[in-house]
Amino acid sequence: xxxxxxxQTLVEQVALQMENMIESGKWSVGMRIPAEPELMAExxxxxxxxxxxxxxxxxxxxxxxxxxxxTYVCSSSALGVVLKKRVLRSDTLQTLEVRYALEREGxxxxxxxxxDDEAHELLLQLERCEAAAKLxxxxxxxxxxxxxxxxxxxxxxxxxxxxxxxHIAKALHDSITSLTRYEVDADFVEMHRQLxxxxxxxxxNRAVAAVHRYIEESKEIIAGKEGERP
Numbered sequence: 001x002x003x004x005x006x007x008q009t010l011v012e013q014v015a016l017q018m019e020n021m022i023e024s025g026k027w028s029v030g031m032r033i034p035a036e037p038e039l040m041a042e043x044x045x046x047x048x049x050x051x052x053x054x055x056x057x058x059x060x061x062x063x064x065x066x067x068x069x070x071t072y073v074c075s076s077s078a079l080g081v082v083l084k085k086r087v088l089r090s091d092t093l094q095t096l097e098v099r100y101a102l103e104r105e106g107x108x109x110x111x112x113x114x115x116d117d118e119a120h121e122l123l124l125q126l127e128r129c130e131a132a133a134k135l136x137x138x139x140x141x142x143x144x145x146x147x148x149x150x151x152x153x154x155x156x157x158x159x160x161x162x163x164x165x166x167h168i169a170k171a172l173h174d175s176i177t178s179l180t181r182y183e184v185d186a187d188f189v190e191m192h193r194q195l196x197x198x199x200x201x202x203x204x205n206r207a208v209a210a211v212h213r214y215i216e217e218s219k220e221i222i223a224g225k226e227g228e229r230p
Contacts, residue, residue, distance in 0.1 A: 014043055014053035022062055023077050032070045033063070061085075080167035092222055100215040102165050103149060107195060107211050109156035111204035118155040119200045125151050126196045133189045148192065152199065188214060 021027045033039070040050055054071060057063040061081030064074045075081045114122070125148040132141035146169050153165045195210035
């Protein structure tokens, strides 16, 4: 339940309580938040105070208003909004370098900590990647690829790493799609199989080596594309 606030820094308190509802998952992404009268009653605040708090969260990128429909949650945390904006302003090489740092550590931890269920899920996600690659379905491959890497990160059981990567993954779609149009071949898919098999076998060093190989190949593709520019 939302707690009633006192009169000191009222807008900030209301915004903080609403942000906590979002970050805790009680208000999930895509959900329409309760109507103004309901929130006003629960928080014991005026309409103007509530609207100022909502405006602050809209500015922070957590909420968005649909005219004539209501206000919806559009991000699970303020951190996610900041990371997404930063990734979108970065070039592909910088994005790859960040991916390497996160995915290398994620793969190493996953190899140590993965459960049997997570190993099964990794193999399932790998099959989906390979099936999409075989069909030449780029969009399907990108989706499967992101899910595969997210599954690896989840298997690290490091909550901070999982949260950071989940936000960045949402902003990676375009850059991964751009690279994938050039790099989805048998060798690239084989590197992903090597990565998954290393994690399933709980071989951290081999998993890290697989991450290094596919990131380096991606960098070479970027260098080749830049070399083609007039």
